[in-house]
Amino acid sequence: MNRFIRSLICILLIFALSLNLFACGRIVETSEDDEMEEEETRSKENNTRKDDVNIINGDDDPVVVPDPAEDGQEAIFLQPYARVEDGRIVYGYADPSGNIVIEPVFLDAQPFFKCGLAIVTDxxxxxxxxxxxxxxVVDPEWNDVSYSDGVFICYTYDGRYSNVYDEKGTFLFMFNGYASKMTEGYVQCYDRDNxxxxxxNGNLAIRRDGDGAMGxxxxxxAAVADKYLGPAYFIDKNGNDLTNSVSSGLRMYKDEESGLFGYxxxxxxxxxxxxxxxxxPFLNGYAIVxxxxxxxxxxxxxxxxxGKFLLEPEHCGYTRLSNGLVALGEKVSADVFLPYDYYSFSRKALFTSDFSKSTDWIYYDVTDFDSENACVYDGENTYFLDRNLYSTGDLPILRGKGSFYxxxxxxxxxxxxxxxVLDRKGAVISQASGNVDLGGGIVAGKQVKILTPAAKIAYxxxxxxxxxxxxxxxxxxxxDEMLKPYEQLATFYGPEDTTYVDSDYSLSRKKDLLMxxxxxxxxxxxxxxxxxxxxxxxxxxxxxxQYGIKDLFREDDREIWNLLSARVTAxxxxxxxIGYFVDSLEITPDSFFALYEDSIGFYYGQDEIAGYAAGIVEFKVPFSEIYDHIDTEGAFWKSFN
Structure with missing residues (x-):
C-alpha cells in the first residue's frame, strides 16, 4: 500500500501549486427594509420547522429504511437486494421485511419508480x-435508460438511436441520437435530417438548422444559437424568436474579429x-457575462x-435554474488560475430572477428540482428553496448531501x-444501498464518506x-486499506488546490475469503x-x-519471484x-495483484508504466503455470479453495 500511495502523491504533486486558503465573499441583499423584515420572519418560521420534519441521519452509519406508509404503491417499497452467487454479485428485490420478491438475476437493480417500473441491467x-x-416491459437491449418528465428514454450505441416509453412501458416514439432528458414535453434531437x-407525439415540433446549441x-x-459557439437568443415552443418580448429588445451579436459578444x-x-x-441573452432585464x-x-x-454591472465580474461561474433563481459562484481574485470545473464545487449564492434578493455564499451544490423549487446543499444539509429564496414548506430538510428530482x-x-427514493416528509422509501448479502447472516454494508464537496470514498x-x-x-x-490512505489526497483549498476524488468497489466471497x-x-x-x-x-x-501475494506461495520458494517477473516481462x-516506459518488470511480495477463477493478475496504475491512454495495465498468469509453487496447504489458498 505504501508504494501505491507514494505513486498517487507524486502524480498529484506534479500539478500542485502553492497552497492558499481561499476565502469566500458575501453579497449584501438589495431588498427593501419591509421585505427584509418579512424574510426574517419567514426564516424564523422555517428554522422552527426544522425541528418538526424528519431530518435523515447522514453520518457514516448505514441508513435504516423505515416501514413505508401505505399509499397503494407497493412496488416502490421493494428494496434492491444483492447477494454473492458463484463469486459475483447479483441483484434482485426484497420487500421491507427482507423477503425475496424478485430473484437476484441482474447485474444491477435500481429502486422502483412510483409508476411501478424499475431500471435493471442484465x-x-x-x-x-x-x-x-x-x-x-422494455427488453434489456439498451446502453442507457433515463427518466424525466414522465417518460423513459432508452439509448443504444448500436445504431445510435433512442426509444421513448411512457410510465407503463408503452412505446411512444423513436428518434435518432441521444438525449438525457425531456423537459416540458420536448426532447432535443441532433439528427442531421431532423x-x-x-x-x-414524436413529431419534430421545432426544426433547428445549423450546428448551434439547443437549451x-x-x-x-429555451436558449438556442444558430451557429456553434454563436450568439444565443430565446425561443418559445413554436420556435418564435423572443428577443423583443423577453430580452428587452437587445440581441446578442458576435464580433467576428475579436470573437467577443455584445448586444x-x-x-x-x-x-x-x-x-x-x-x-x-437578456432575461428579466439582466444578462450574465x-x-x-x-x-x-x-x-x-x-x-x-x-451595460452597467449590477454584480461585478469576479465570479467563477453561474447556473440559471428552472424556478427562475440564478446561482453565481464565489468571488475569485483577478490573477488566480481558475480551472473551468472548479465552479461545480465552489461556494455559491442564489439570487432571485430580478437580482433584488440573494443568499449568502453557502451552497456547494445547486440543482433543479422542478419549476417551483431548487435543491441545495450547504455542506451540512440538503433542502429546497422556492423562487423567492424561502425554504419550501412541503419538502424535507435532509442531513447530508443530496440532489433530487x-x-x-x-x-x-x-x-x-x-x-x-424519499417521500415528501423525508422518509426513505427505497434505496440502492449497495449492501451485499455474503451468506451466513453476514452483510457487507456500503459506506460513503464525503470528504469534501469534491471528494467521496466508498468502502x-x-x-x-x-x-x-x-x-x-x-x-x-x-x-485502514480503503479510506485512510486517500483522505490526504482530498485537498479543498480554493481554485488553486482542489482535488476531485471518487471511488467505488466490487466485492465477492468464496468460502472464507472476502475479496x-x-x-x-x-x-x-x-x-x-x-x-x-x-x-x-x-x-x-x-x-x-489480510493476505498478500507472498502468502499464496511456499515460504521457502525463492524461484517463484523470478518466474513471475520473467512471465510478465515477456x-x-x-x-x-502500447509504449511502456520500462522494458522489464519485477514481481515482488509487495506487488499489487488480483485473483481470478483460473489466474492471478498483476496490475499497475495509470501513468505508472505506460502513458495515460493505456489505462490501468494488468498482466495475468494462469494458475496452471505456477501451481507447483503454490502452497496448497497454506491458509490463503485454503480460504478460497
Missing part, C-alpha cells in the same frame, strides 16, 4: 425496464459593445440593459452517495458476524487529466487475516505498441 450489461413481478425539438425549455422558453437593439445599432468572451479573455481566468458578472409525488436522486463494513470482536477488527482493517476490488479516480483541478487507480484487498473472514515486451 448479465450481458444491457439495460431494460421490469414491472413489480420481475417481468420485462435537428430540433421533438414533442411527446432545455424552462417556463416555456444590439432592434435597429441593429450597438448598445453594448462586444467585450465578453461568454454571455447569455464573462469579461475574461482566457478560458482559465473566468470572471462572470451581471449587467443591466445599459421529482418522481410524481416522491423525491428521487443521489443522497449521501446512494440512489434513494464496505461488515455486520451480522457472530464474533463481534473479529467483525470490528475486519472493519478497522478495511478502513474487495476498489477503483479510485483522482483529478487535480486544472491538470491535463485525472488518474485511475485500483486497490484489491483480501481478508479471511474466519480469522481476520507479456510486456510482446506488446511494445
Amino acid at each position: 448479465v450481458n450489461g444491457k439495460m431494460g425496464l421490469i414491472d413489480k413481478t420481475g417481468k420485462y 435537428r430540433g425539438y421533438i414533442d411527446m 432545455d425549455f424552462v417556463d416555456g422558453i 444590439k437593439n432592434e435597429k441593429g445599432e450597438i448598445v453594448i459593445p462586444a467585450a465578453f468572451s461568454d454571455a447569455t 464573462n469579461v475574461s479573455e482566457d478560458y482559465y481566468y473566468m470572471k462572470y458578472g451581471v449587467i443591466d440593459t445599459s 421529482p418522481d410524481n409525488d416522491l423525491l428521487r436522486g443521489e443522497y449521501n452517495g446512494k440512489l434513494t 464496505p463494513a461488515l455486520t451480522g458476524m457472530k464474533d463481534k470482536s473479529l467483525q470490528d477488527r475486519i472493519n478497522s482493517l478495511i478502513v 474487495i476490488d476498489q477503483s479510485l479516480y483522482s483529478y487535480y483541478l486544472g491538470a491535463a487529466h485525472g488518474n485511475g487507480f485500483r486497490n484489491t484487498v483480501y481478508i479471511d473472514i474466519a480469522t481476520g487475516v 507479456d510486456l515486451r510482446a506488446n511494445e505498441e
